[in-house]
Amino acid sequence: MIETYDEALSFIHGRTQFKKIPTLKRMRRFLAELGNPQEGLNYIHVTGTNGKGSTVAMMRSALLESGLTVGSFTSPFITRFNERIEYNNIPISDEDLLRMVQKIAPIVKKLDVELATGGPTEFEIDTAIMFCYMAEKKPDVVLLEVGIGGLYDSTNVIKPVVSVITTVGWDHMKYLGNTISKIATQKAGIIKTKVPVVIGNLPEEARTTIRKDAQKKSSPVFELDEDFSVRKLNGHHLHSKVQYQGKKIKALEVTLGLLGEYQVENAAIALMTIELFMTKMGLSIDRRALIEGLEHTSWPGRLEEVNTTPLVLLDGAHNLPGIQALVKTIKKDFADREVYLLVAILADKQYELMLGELASLGNVHLTVTHFAGPGPKRPSADLGAAVDSIPTKYPVQVVNDWQLGIGQVASQMSEEDVMIITGSLYFISDVRKLFLN
Template sequence: MITTYQAALEFIHGRPRFKKRPTLARMRRLLAELGNPQEGLRYIHVTGTNGKGSVVAMMRSMLLANGLDVGSFTSPFITRFNERIEYNGHQISDDDLVRLTNRVAAVVAKLDRELPEGGPTEFEIDTAIMFCYLAEKRPDVVLLEVGIGGRYDSTNVIIPEVSVITTVGWDHMKYLGNTLAAIAQQKAGIIKKGRPVVIGQLPASAQEVVQQTATNQQARLLELGRDFTVTKTSGHQFKATIKYQGLDLANFRCQLNLGGDYQVENAAVALTAVQLFLKGYHLPVDRAALVKGLCNVQWPGRLEEVNASPLVLLDGAHNLPGIQALVKTIQDDFADRDVYLLVAILADKQYELMLGELASLGNVHIMVTHFAGPSSQRPSADLTQVIKELKSRYPIQVAAQWQRGFQTLAGQLSSDDVLIVTGSLYFISEVRQLFSAD
């Protein structure tokens, strides 16, 4: 019997992360034993290498502003596990988490005994708890973010109203494949027969795979740049003002509350998916509500401003495409300022390439460090060897403890400078506790 919040987390995090053979059969069995709580709800299903969480946050804010009840499932969490499961912007309570973990744990024990490969994984359990919770709440729509990939992801047991593929880039190659086409094949697994799919700008090989899958599934494909367009109209402004055109919205203008140029495309994808959902249920598309949603949206740890002067940002750019997006933001919005970077990256990421991208910028001062990491199996990378090979304008510094490194850099800043903490969402989670930005 699980009686405390801590015991619930220990049970969840104590489960294996992966099994040898990808399958949805175990997840379907788990849900069947729980009474199929996933049935009878409406979903928007979101995958992509980067941008998933931001797109979910924007859609949630817009749909709430439209007066709908909204459930959401995102990962990873930044401060507390409860962030992953929300209803109308409020996290699942500790009591509900304990109660539903107990319910799921009883079935997990049964499946541990009965299944040859053992019972459900950690993420399958997270997903089951979420379905049980939202089945009780009965929101008008559930925004469902995949964990990894799509085809075999434990969320892929539903028929969505709309599918979304934000981006396709290099990440999780061990599980998804070593080409962009192979990675896209996994992500395209969330496309369902006759259900529309919205995509951001994808590399050509990935786009081809998605287009073919959509054709095979007779799914309407809406593509950024072809079926809907967006432009940044605000010049070198950290929080962009956009002009969007697509579906029933013509000449739609709005300032985004999330910083970084990559949020321009994310906003366009979110706007298109929200319109499709509303139109599918003959609900009005309220321009003022969409503007309000995008103006108010919050998403922790993604170019999140935690101090205004000097500007301090936390950015969980946890893979190569994420770092490339950060580099573009620095080039576009902070080219005339000195930018100080505190960087820590997990050892299972492409950390040499990620650091190389940052070191190529002429206005950055880099300090590398390390942090605890989410588990002993996933440690922080030792970046001290990598920096010996890198060419950079300013010498790259090393901080044995990130707390001391942060203090050192903060002490060097003038009011015009920018400090960005980046490299891993788990690292951001630790650093964020210095700030009361909840």
């Protein structure tokens, strides 16, 4: 019997993470046993290699400012599991989480016995908890972030009001395929018949795949730089001031609360999605609420400032496209400053290519380190061995203990310099506790 919050978490985390054959049949059966809690709610469904979390955070903030009640489901968490399931920006309480686990545990046990492949995975259980919680709370809208891919993701059992594909790049190739086209096919799996889809700036191969899929399903596509646009109005500023042009919203100017170059496009995607959602729901669009919402958005671990002098930023860039976006920000906003990077990356990522991108910058001082990783099956990569073959302007430092690494890097910096700690959201989660305790 599960009687405490800790037992509930152990139950969730004790489940298998993946099954050999991807399918939604098990998830549909699981939800049917629970009385289909996912039905009867309005969803915005978001996938993408990067940018999902930031786009959801901006939409949540702007929709709350617009007077709506908002549920959200995001991953991974930075500090506590509860952050993944939120209602009106407040994480699910320990009591509610325990209650939801107590509700679903007997069903999981039953399916373990009845299904040939065994019962639900960890993420399917997370998703079911969220659906049960949202069925009780009944928010005006649920912002639903995909776990991995889209087509076979356990969130893909709903018909949303709007679908969103932020970016398509290299990540999770073991599960999604080893070409951009294959990865895009998985992401396009969230597109539903006649449901509009908002897409960001995608590689041509991904764009073609997604447009074809949308055409087959008679789903209107709203593409960045084709149907809506954004431009940055201030040059080398971490807080980007942008002007957005949409369908109904014209020349909306806002200074973004989230730092970094890559948030400019995420903001445009968030605004276009809100336009479509509000229009489809017959709700009026309040420009002031959108501006307030985007100005006050916060999202832990995404170029998050944890120290001012010298400036220390945490960035959860955890794959090649994420690191490329960070490189763009460093080039644009820190070209005139020395940047000290402390990097740790999981061994199942393209860590050599990621390090190569960071090392290519002339003003970067690179220190690589190690952290515990989320579990024994996903260790931190040995970056010390990887950096030997990477050409850099300054010698790369290797420090095995990341806490010592922070101290060592800090001792080399002046007040004008910048420290960025990056490479993995799990790493950032550990570091954040140190800075914010």
